[in-house]
Amino acid sequence: MLTQEGGIFSVFKNRSLMPPRILLYLVNEVKSSITRKIPHLKKNKKKNLHESQVISVQQQRTKLPIYFVREELLQLIRENQVVVVVGETGSGKTTQLTQYLHEEYEFTTNGGGIVGCTQPRRVASVSVAKRVSEEMETELGDKVGYAIHGVLLRETLKDSDLEKYRVIVMDEAHERSLSTDVLFGILKKVVGRRRDFKLIVTSATLNAQKFSHFFGSAPIFQIPGRTFSVEVFYRNTPCEDYVEAASSTDPGYGDILIFMTGQDEIEEVRKLLILPIYSQLPSDLQAKIFQKAEDGARKCIVATNIAETSLTVDGIFHVIETGYSKVKVYNPRMGMDALQVFPVSRASADQRAGRAGRTGPGKCYRLYSESAYQDEMLPSPVWF
Numbered sequence: 001m002l003t004q005e006g007g008i009f010s011v012f013k014n015r016s017l018m019p020p021r022i023l024l025y026l027v028n029e030v031k032s033s034i035t036r037k038i039p040h041l042k043k044n045k046k047k048n049l050h051e052s053q054v055i056s057v058q059q060q061r062t063k064l065p066i067y068f069v070r071e072e073l074l075q076l077i078r079e080n081q082v083v084v085v086v087g088e089t090g091s092g093k094t095t096q097l098t099q100y101l102h103e104e105y106e107f108t109t110n111g112g113g114i115v116g117c118t119q120p121r122r123v124a125s126v127s128v129a130k131r132v133s134e135e136m137e138t139e140l141g142d143k144v145g146y147a148i149h150g151v152l153l154r155e156t157l158k159d160s161d162l163e164k165y166r167v168i169v170m171d172e173a174h175e176r177s178l179s180t181d182v183l184f185g186i187l188k189k190v191v192g193r194r195r196d197f198k199l200i201v202t203s204a205t206l207n208a209q210k211f212s213h214f215f216g217s218a219p220i221f222q223i224p225g226r227t228f229s230v231e232v233f234y235r236n237t238p239c240e241d242y243v244e245a246a247s248s249t250d251p252g253y254g255d256i257l258i259f260m261t262g263q264d265e266i267e268e269v270r271k272l273l274i275l276p277i278y279s280q281l282p283s284d285l286q287a288k289i290f291q292k293a294e295d296g297a298r299k300c301i302v303a304t305n306i307a308e309t310s311l312t313v314d315g316i317f318h319v320i321e322t323g324y325s326k327v328k329v330y331n332p333r334m335g336m337d338a339l340q341v342f343p344v345s346r347a348s349a350d351q352r353a354g355r356a357g358r359t360g361p362g363k364c365y366r367l368y369s370e371s372a373y374q375d376e377m378l379p380s381p382v383w384f
């Protein structure tokens, strides 16, 4: 069923006709990505067996770092209107915190007790909502929903106090954009007007202090530990062609996530990875298609930075990281925005590495040197 709520067009299969209790919102999205299955890559089934495949979803939840500090964190939230939460990638900030808050406030509010969680990317809103509904053993659209056609920001135009929300989680707040900055200003006012309203800001470590300061020295809660280790490899020298270098980096087993800056490069990688056949192709290259593919295909995803945060793709062991992304920059001469390629920040590189090691130990191959990471990359993204 499609419902129109408060100016937001939400995709809900809402059996009870009540709005879901946990809502994931899209606040800002920049680009798209392409996902491909590459059938000729070899899959080593044994090595590819992730922990998530052998233990239940509920057991997985009790192994996440946030689980061990649940009560401590909720106590801090009870005592403060705004709390900044910092934790390693995969510690459970998105999927677990929303559920803890739902459990905490489910019975204490009548009616307007929705926990809203903002996401910078569409793909994350959808996939996290699905995951949370699975964990809560409910159908998507029943207790858990997502809204991608509208943004929370737009909802504030109709209801400036966001009355139906008990808690808003500004997830991945370090992924700043104009929308999130405006929303921060609005939420600060809501916090001042509504004593029962809670705001949780999750962020990469480096920006936590700034957010805390903006909200009048809000306490910062650090979730200790990480779920699985990610081994990071660097090149000794910078590579001349990262598209080619990424395409020829095959760790030999396990699913792979490759980061590229945009659709053109993604298409190039796809061409390099998929075997072509046409009459003008030299016969030795044509012959390659007759080589037998191993049993069990391996998945290779080539994505832009839309896959950088919040996403868990089960089975991804390896991340190949080019160190670049496209950023929307205003060009005053042309009087319009343009996408330009820039080196990523250390915070983004760490987020990318964090896409491995979500459901098992992982590896990240950085196509640049360690000194480039340490000395040349900015600590966090700069917004133009």
Ligand SMILES: Nc1ncnc2c1ncn2[C@@H]1O[C@H](COP(=O)(O)OP(=O)(O)OP(=O)(O)O)[C@@H](O)[C@H]1O
Binding pocket: 052, 060, 064, 087, 088, 089, 090, 091, 092, 093, 094, 095, 096, 127, 131, 227, 309, 310, 311, 312, 313, 314, 354, 357, 358, 359
């Ligand atoms: N779709 C999924 N399939 C399998 N496991 C998942 C899925 N989504 C989440 N998980 C598990 O839950 C863990 C916590 O994910 P969550 O998104 O809550 O972490 P996070 O702290 O918000 O990380 P990040 O900041 O990188 O988004 C993951 O590391 C993974 O083990």
